Amino acid sequence: MGHGSMHQSASAARTDQPLLSLRNINMTFGGVKALKNVTFEVRPGEVHCLAGENGSGKSTLIKVITGVYRPAEGAIIEYDGDVYPHMSPVTAQERGIQVIWQDLALFPEMSVAENIAFHEVLGRPRLVDYSRMRQIAIEALSRLGITLDVDLPLKEYAIAQRQIVAIARALVGEAKVVFMDEPTASLTQSETDYLLEIVRGLSASGVAVVFVSHRLAEVLEISSRITVLRDGALVGVYPADGMTQSKITELMTGKTFDQHVRARAKDDQPVVLDVRGLGSPGQFEDVSLTVRRGETVGITGLLGAGRTELALALFGMLKPTSGTFSIDGREARFASNRDAIKAGVAYLSEDRLSLGLIQPQSIADNLVIASLHKILSGGLLADDRKRSLVARWIADLGVKIGHQADAISTLSGGNQQRVAIAKWLATDPKLLILDSPTVGVDVGARAGIFDIVAKLAESGLAIILISDEVPEVYFNADRVLHMAQGRIVGIYDPHQTRLEEIEAAVYA
Amino acid sequence: MHSLIRTHATEFSLLGVIVVISAVLSFATANFLSLGNAFDLLNISSVNIIFAVGLLVVLIAGGIDISFAVAASVVQYGTAIALGWIGGGGWLSGFVIAASLGVLLGCVNALLIHRFRIISIVATIATFNIYFGLLMFFTRGVSIYDLPDWLTDRVILFEREMPDGTWIEITLPVLVMIICVVATWTLITRTTIGRQLFAFGDNPEGARRFGINIGAMQFIAFGWLGLMAGIGGLVQAHYAQEVVPNALYGRELDVLAAVVLGGARLGGGKGTVLGCVLGVLLISITQNGLNLMGVSPFAFKMIIGAIILIAITLSNTRLERLLPFAGWKGTRR
Numbered sequence: 001m002g003h004g005s006m007h008q009s010a011s012a013a014r015t016d017q018p019l020l021s022l023r024n025i026n027m028t029f030g031g032v033k034a035l036k037n038v039t040f041e042v043r044p045g046e047v048h049c050l051a052g053e054n055g056s057g058k059s060t061l062i063k064v065i066t067g068v069y070r071p072a073e074g075a076i077i078e079y080d081g082d083v084y085p086h087m088s089p090v091t092a093q094e095r096g097i098q099v100i101w102q103d104l105a106l107f108p109e110m111s112v113a114e115n116i117a118f119h120e121v122l123g124r125p126r127l128v129d130y131s132r133m134r135q136i137a138i139e140a141l142s143r144l145g146i147t148l149d150v151d152l153p154l155k156e157y158a159i160a161q162r163q164i165v166a167i168a169r170a171l172v173g174e175a176k177v178v179f180m181d182e183p184t185a186s187l188t189q190s191e192t193d194y195l196l197e198i199v200r201g202l203s204a205s206g207v208a209v210v211f212v213s214h215r216l217a218e219v220l221e222i223s224s225r226i227t228v229l230r231d232g233a234l235v236g237v238y239p240a241d242g243m244t245q246s247k248i249t250e251l252m253t254g255k256t257f258d259q260h261v262r263a264r265a266k267d268d269q270p271v272v273l274d275v276r277g278l279g280s281p282g283q284f285e286d287v288s289l290t291v292r293r294g295e296t297v298g299i300t301g302l303l304g305a306g307r308t309e310l311a312l313a314l315f316g317m318l319k320p321t322s323g324t325f326s327i328d329g330r331e332a333r334f335a336s337n338r339d340a341i342k343a344g345v346a347y348l349s350e351d352r353l354s355l356g357l358i359q360p361q362s363i364a365d366n367l368v369i370a371s372l373h374k375i376l377s378g379g380l381l382a383d384d385r386k387r388s389l390v391a392r393w394i395a396d397l398g399v400k401i402g403h404q405a406d407a408i409s410t411l412s413g414g415n416q417q418r419v420a421i422a423k424w425l426a427t428d429p430k431l432l433i434l435d436s437p438t439v440g441v442d443v444g445a446r447a448g449i450f451d452i453v454a455k456l457a458e459s460g461l462a463i464i465l466i467s468d469e470v471p472e473v474y475f476n477a478d479r480v481l482h483m484a485q486g487r488i489v490g491i492y493d494p495h496q497t498r499l500e501e502i503e504a505a506v507y508a
Numbered sequence: 509m510h511s512l513i514r515t516h517a518t519e520f521s522l523l524g525v526i527v528v529i530s531a532v533l534s535f536a537t538a539n540f541l542s543l544g545n546a547f548d549l550l551n552i553s554s555v556n557i558i559f560a561v562g563l564l565v566v567l568i569a570g571g572i573d574i575s576f577a578v579a580a581s582v583v584q585y586g587t588a589i590a591l592g593w594i595g596g597g598g599w600l601s602g603f604v605i606a607a608s609l610g611v612l613l614g615c616v617n618a619l620l621i622h623r624f625r626i627i628s629i630v631a632t633i634a635t636f637n638i639y640f641g642l643l644m645f646f647t648r649g650v651s652i653y654d655l656p657d658w659l660t661d662r663v664i665l666f667e668r669e670m671p672d673g674t675w676i677e678i679t680l681p682v683l684v685m686i687i688c689v690v691a692t693w694t695l696i697t698r699t700t701i702g703r704q705l706f707a708f709g710d711n712p713e714g715a716r717r718f719g720i721n722i723g724a725m726q727f728i729a730f731g732w733l734g735l736m737a738g739i740g741g742l743v744q745a746h747y748a749q750e751v752v753p754n755a756l757y758g759r760e761l762d763v764l765a766a767v768v769l770g771g772a773r774l775g776g777g778k779g780t781v782l783g784c785v786l787g788v789l790l791i792s793i794t795q796n797g798l799n800l801m802g803v804s805p806f807a808f809k810m811i812i813g814a815i816i817l818i819a820i821t822l823s824n825t826r827l828e829r830l831l832p833f834a835g836w837k838g839t840r841r
Contacts, residue, residue: 107711153515
């Protein structure tokens with residue numbers, strides 16, 4: 001690779017002989033080249049990041065390494081002294097290659113012990129040895145310094161603990177290299193810190209970790225080297241020292257993004273949303289804020305700070321017990337979100353996959369679902385009206401689609417999010433609440449989403465932008481509110497405050 | 509203990525409902541709370557429990573089967589005919605024939621589901637119609653009464669008169685039922701195959717990634733239900749002392765309701781043998797009690813429907829799941 005000499009400080013004692021080395025990896029799906037002559041290597045005990053946008057070939061590469069896919073003729077997979085033309089899942093696991101899939105592939109109804117020691121029920125039919133499974137599970141967890149009740153069904157535990165269970169399972173089979181696909185996607189900051197600590201521990205004990213993450217900050221924090229893929233081809237392998245988030249973004253997307261503070265004072269505009277002392281026990285307390293016409297108010301804070309709950313209250317899905325809020329001067333008392341929509345509030349859910357869009361349905365059907373009354377003709381849905389409404393929004397927001405009738409699941413994360421935004425814009429809202437609009441959206445497509453947000457604000461829409469990534473609200477909102485433990489604890493003007501100050505306050 | 513109640517909430521609440529109903533019935537009727545009646549109940553429920561534990565395995569593996577009850581009827585006919593060919597036979601040959609026919613019919617479902625990728629409810633509704641249609645067509649709806657004597661004679665394994673004047677008896681169906689229950693319990697909780705069935709029902713994609721043989725899972729689950737249907741069919745013929753083509757028609761929904769009542773989840777990965785047995789017993793007890801109270805049989809279905817709804821609401825759901833937007837509560841930490 002030629003970069004070996006640049007990075008030795010952390011692992012001087014280790015050999016630079018790769019544990020895993022892939023050359024000549026080509027993979028084609030139905031005429032589309034998913035991997036083009038890719039090279040990849042992992043050294044023993046290193047934390048290696050695999051970076052790339054969605055569709056860049058990261059997952060495909062992992063599946064080649066773990067034997068799920070068979071690469072085209074000519075591939076060379078060298079692992080721990082042996083050479084393979086392709087892997088098989090069984091060989092990969094036997095040789096100590098473990099994967100923690102993004103969806104974890106766990107069994108929620110089964111006990112923690114069974115989930116961790118699942119290999120004990122594989123193979124030839126025999127009686128189950130529960131005490132052995134418990135013992136294996138307890139040992140694996142104690143290697144991670146964790147105690148869980150291994151007899152409880154896994155579903156009793158939150159996602160962070162399930163992540164731990166998945167890691168414990170990977171460690172059972174004497175893992176030499178563990179692939180982690182977006183392990184932190186659904187963790188809070190403190191849980192993420194904890195996970196990164198575990199990753200460091202693994203690395204110190206000689207287990208190599210290949211880390212795939214959208215969150216570039218943690219990638220830089222944890223990894224020693226970064227392999228960047230773009231469009232199925234290798235861009236390069238870089239030491240993490242001296243890398244910056246914007247450099248990785250450039251390498252991943254092949255484009256440069258200049259981020260600047262967009263904030264503009266909107267004090268002369270009429271108030272659209274006026275919240276006074278709003279509270280809901282255990283969720284948020286004494287929240288007061290205003291959003292003016294054309295203003296974008298950012299709300300940041302850790303997961304669980306009450307941001308989403310506040311948004312749900314404004315959207316009529318959660319009844320506040322104290323305080324009031326008004327829309328355009330009229331006090332809002334929403335019995336349900338239908339009332340909220342009627343009053344001009346739109347809420348883009350943080351969980352696009354399961355709540356925001358109906359995945360198997362078409363792009364067009366998803367887009368019109370919240371504004372069906374507009375495409376009625378004589379009480380029935382009119383196809384031509386639907387088509388023209390959809391066409392208008394698709395063009396307005398620059399969504400790249402094949403046909404309106406294609407399933408929404410065929411679109412990339414960024415384009416899906418645009419459709420989700422269009423769905424709400426079609427309801428003619430006065431106030432648009434965007435809850436974590438860039439989750440699962442590629443860095444490249446994120447800028448496009450924020451361009452849309454800016455354009456919408458320009459047209460007079462009042463916007464609340466919720467994100468746990470401070471830079472997103474810092475660069476894209478006119479004001480930044482910091483929420484912690486259900487309260488607004490800080491209000492910042494991006495022109496007056498440095499990003500680092502806000503970050504320090506939020507992540508403290 | 510606390511975690512036992514937590515993980516077996518369904519069984520505990522079912523037991524609670526059974527105790528409450530039994531208490532009410534023992535006040536309302538003179539005969540309900542006697543050992544004799546309790547053993548009667550066990551004898552009556554045996555066939556349904558055999559069916560239920562078979563269906564449980566399919567539900568755990570994430571499938572559903574509508575056809576097993578008419579398949580049991582087909583088995584009854586096939587077995588009666590085959591026994592005629594071999595000149596009468598006996599219990600052993602009877603069970604071997606019935607079990608093999610049952611497994612065969614179950615495997616037809618598995619083949620349709622696995623090989624031709626038909627979802628289980630559609631596949632088994634189709635085979636339900638095919639099996640029942642064939643049966644009515646070939647038998648022209650005629651029942652068989654001239655069964656071998658060994659099959660129609662009651663086999664009483666244990667009997668005793670109680671101080672209260674009632675008789676307790678354990679008959680062959682109860683013994684067969686107990687064997688089926690223990691065998692199913694062993695299969696799903698003690699063998700690796702059983703755990704694979706759970707895993708497959710819980711997260712099919714996860715199971716696939718572990719290299720679990722998906723086809724084998726389908727054949728084992730539906731084959732096991734077929735086995736239970738075959739055995740249950742023979743036991744039912746023994747109990748009724750006749751083979752009537754539509755005797756079991758409609759039984760599938762009663763059994764399905766009982767199994768779901770017992771905590772098995774439509775969609776897979778969840779269910780216990782104990783819950784399943786309690787589910788069947790709850791329905792039998794209610795039916796029996798209504799009978800003793802002299803309630804019109806026409807009201808039975810209605811009352812049982814209501815009890816199923818109440819018991820399921822109590823046992824199968826935590827409070828937050830009863831509320832709309834339950835989904836997002838779960839995704840939050």
